[in-house]
Amino acid sequence: MGETKSPKVGLALSGGGALGYAHIGFLQAMKEYHFDVDVVSGTSMGSIIGALYCAGFSPIEILELVDKENMNRVLSIVRFSPSFGKGFFNHDKLSHVLEKNIPHNDFSKLNKKFYCCVTNFNKATYKFVSKGKFLKEYIIASGSIPVIFEPKLVEGQQYIDGGVMQNLPVEPLLEEKCDIIIGVDVVSVPNQSEVKGLTNIFTRAMALSIVSNTEKWADKCDYLITPNLENYTITDFDKAHELFDIGYKFGCNFFEDYCKNKNSN
Numbered sequence: 341m342g343e344t345k346s347p348k349v350g351l352a353l354s355g356g357g358a359l360g361y362a363h364i365g366f367l368q369a370m371k372e373y374h375f376d377v378d379v380v381s382g383t384s385m386g387s388i389i390g391a392l393y394c395a396g397f398s399p400i401e402i403l404e405l406v407d408k409e410n411m412n413r414v415l416s417i418v419r420f421s422p423s424f425g426k427g428f429f430n431h432d433k434l435s436h437v438l439e440k441n442i443p444h445n446d447f448s449k450l451n452k453k454f455y456c457c458v459t460n461f462n463k464a465t466y467k468f469v470s471k472g473k474f475l476k477e478y479i480i481a482s483g484s485i486p487v488i489f490e491p492k493l494v495e496g497q498q499y500i501d502g503g504v505m506q507n508l509p510v511e512p513l514l515e516e517k518c519d520i521i522i523g524v525d526v527v528s529v530p531n532q533s534e535v536k537g538l539t540n541i542f543t544r545a546m547a548l549s550i551v552s553n554t555e556k557w558a559d560k561c562d563y564l565i566t567p568n569l570e571n572y573t574i575t576d577f578d579k580a581h582e583l584f585d586i587g588y589k590f591g592c593n594f595f596e597d598y599c600k601n602k603n604s605n
Contacts, residue, residue, distance in 0.1 A: 350379040350513030352523040352561070353386030355503035355550065357485070357574025359526040360385025361406065362567045362587030366524050368399035369591025373599065379516050381455040381468065381509040383502040386524075387482035388434070391475070394454040395442050406580050409437050431480045431489060438476040445475045455512040457502030458482050461491050466505040468512045507550040510557040523561035526569055526587075527551060565594050 353363045363386055370377075382390030392402050405411070411433075447454060447470055455468045458481045469478045474494050481492035481499035491498040502509070513521045527550045558564050567590040572579060 347519035348379070348517065349377045349520045349522070350381065350516060350518035351377040351390075352508055352510045352513060352521065352557075353380065353382040353390045354508045354523070354525045354527060354554070355384025355386050355483075355501065356507075356526040356569075357385055358577040358579065359569050359572060359574055359583060360389055361403075361577075361580045361583035362526050362569060362590075363389045363524055364399050364402050364406075365584040365587025365589070366565065366567075366591035367393055367402075368584075369588050369595055371399055372592070373595035375595055375598075377452070377522070379453040379455070379513055379518060381457070381512050382482070383457040383507050383509045384483045384485075386509070386526075387456045387479050387502065391438075391450070391454060391456065391479050392441070394450040394452040396451050397441070403580070403584055405437070405441065409433075411437065411577065411580070431484065431492065434480055434483065435476065438479060442476065445477075446473045447471050447475050450475075453516070455509060456482050457506050457509040458494075458499040459502055459504045459506075461486075461498040461500050463497070466502060468509065470512065503550050503553075505553060506557070508554040508557045508561075510560045514560060520563070521561050522563045522565065523558060524565045524567075524587075525554060525558060526567060527554070527574075528566065528568075528570060563594065563598070565590055 353360070380390045380394050389402060392405070393399070397405070453470065455470045456478045457466060457468050458478055459466045477492060477494040481494055482502045484490065484492050484500045486500045486504065491500050507527065508523055508525050510521060510523055567586050569583065569586060572583060576583070
C-alpha cells in the first residue's frame with residue numbers, strides 16, 4: 341500500500357494596517373503546534389508579513405524586526421511624499437526594510453509559494469503575483485493605501501493596496517487546489533454610537549470598504565480565524581505586541597481544537 345498523501349494547505353493573510361501584526365502571533369501559534377502550510381497568500385500588511393515568513397523569517401524574528409526597524413511607530417513607517425498629488429506619504433521606510441532583510445527580489449527564491457495581491461489603479465482590476473523579479477515592488481504596492489500612500493509603479497502600471505478589491509486573498513489558494521484553506525481576517529467594523537475625528541472617520545471608512553469585499557471569500561475558507569480586534573484600529577502600530585498576543589491566543593485556540601478534532605477522527 342502506498343503512503344497517505346499529506347493534504348495541501350493554503351494560508352490567506354488579510355490586510356488591515358497595524359491590525360496585521362496579529363498575523364505574526366497566529367504564525368507563532370502555528371509554529372508551536374508544528375503545523376505547516378504549503379502556500380501563503382497575502383494582501384497589504386498580510387502580504388508584508390507573509391513575504392517575510394516565506395523568506396525564512398520565524399514569527400518571533402518578524403516581531404523583533406518590527407521593533408528593531410521602529411515599525412511600531414507611525415512616524416517611522418511613513419515618509420512625506422514630495423508629490424502630494426499622488427499621496428501624502430511614500431514607502432521609503434518599507435523599501436529600506438525589505439532591501440535590508442530580503443537579499444533577492446525574486447518570488448521563486450522564497451522558501452514557500454507566495455502570492456501577493458495588488459490593485460491595478462490604471463485598469464481598475466486586481467491581480468495576484470507569484471512569479472518574477474519584482475517581489476519587493478509588489479509587496480510595497482500591496483500596502484499602498486490610496487491617498488495615504490502614493491501608488492507604486494511596477495512594470496509600467498500603477499498599483500495600490502490589494503485590499504481595495506480583495507482583502508482576504510483566498511482566490512489563488514483555490515486555483516492551487518489546496519485541500520485545506522485557512523483564512524485569517526483581522527478587520528472588523530464594530531458598532532459605534534458616534535463617529536467623529538478625521539482619523540476615526542478615515543479608518544472606519546477603510547474598514548467598511550474592506551469588509552464589503554471579504555464575505556464572498558470568507559465562505560470559501562475551510563477555517564476562518566477572526567481575532568477580536570474591535571478595540572484597535574488600522575493605525576495602532578504602537579500596539580504591535582498587544583496585537584501579536586491576541587493573534588497568538590486565537591491561533592493557539594484554533595490549533596488546539598484542530599488537533600483534538602483530528603485525533604478524534
